[in-house]
Amino acid sequence: MVKINFILALFLFLSFSVSSQNNESVHSFTVELGLPNSFVNEPYKDIMQGLVNFAPYYQYTTKGGIIMGTGVRYSYFAVNEFRVPSKVFGGCHSLGAFGKFGYEKFMGERFAMDVSVKVGYAEHIYNTDVLRAKDIPYIRLNSTFVEPTIGLVLMSDEANSYRLTVAYAWQGYGFKPWYIGLDSNIGYDPSGFDKLSSFLTIGFGYTHYFNGKSSGGFSE
Numbered sequence: 001m002v003k004i005n006f007i008l009a010l011f012l013f014l015s016f017s018v019s020s021q022n023n024e025s026v027h028s029f030t031v032e033l034g035l036p037n038s039f040v041n042e043p044y045k046d047i048m049q050g051l052v053n054f055a056p057y058y059q060y061t062t063k064g065g066i067i068m069g070t071g072v073r074y075s076y077f078a079v080n081e082f083r084v085p086s087k088v089f090g091g092c093h094s095l096g097a098f099g100k101f102g103y104e105k106f107m108g109e110r111f112a113m114d115v116s117v118k119v120g121y122a123e124h125i126y127n128t129d130v131l132r133a134k135d136i137p138y139i140r141l142n143s144t145f146v147e148p149t150i151g152l153v154l155m156s157d158e159a160n161s162y163r164l165t166v167a168y169a170w171q172g173y174g175f176k177p178w179y180i181g182l183d184s185n186i187g188y189d190p191s192g193f194d195k196l197s198s199f200l201t202i203g204f205g206y207t208h209y210f211n212g213k214s215s216g217g218f219s220e
Helices: 002-019 042-047 129-133
Strands: 026-040 048-061 066-079 090-106 111-128 139-157 160-174 196-209
Touching (some): 026 042, 048 196, 066 111, 111 129, 111 160
Antiparallel strands (some): 026 048, 090 111, 111 139
């Protein structure tokens, strides 16, 4: 948690430092909520079922469309009990902090595209009934993550907008079956365990602009 707090504080400092130098920037707060789907690492893709990916963050946008922000991300993946030899109940909680960098382009007065990347650090906590039965409360992992994102933004008025988001996250660790308490490879090739655990998220978002979207092209 110390590393997450440090990264979050650093990006907050950078965001407010740069935004204070540009009085035409737009300050906003966004909440994104989506359904993640696991990829690449084969046992991760088969066994871990994404239930939620939630990311609230602060952002500012310059008049030229450059965006920079900082926030936190929470995701939860449950064990798919039908993809393991014996039933396993539980899952993985992930909590991280990130910085967001990108570009926003308005096409007309109400529609915009947000192309960006979130870069951050997260803690992943695997907690299952099988682990607890072995007197292991949980397994904790730390990793960086990179998450390119495309957002299709629709303004409802100069202070509020809604968006459709598509994001793909690369997490800096490989999933292994024993993270959920299993004792064997359960038929998977161990050489593939080090492939990064990644996931695709499709979701929605809401943004509130604190000083109005006057810089972005919205007008009555």
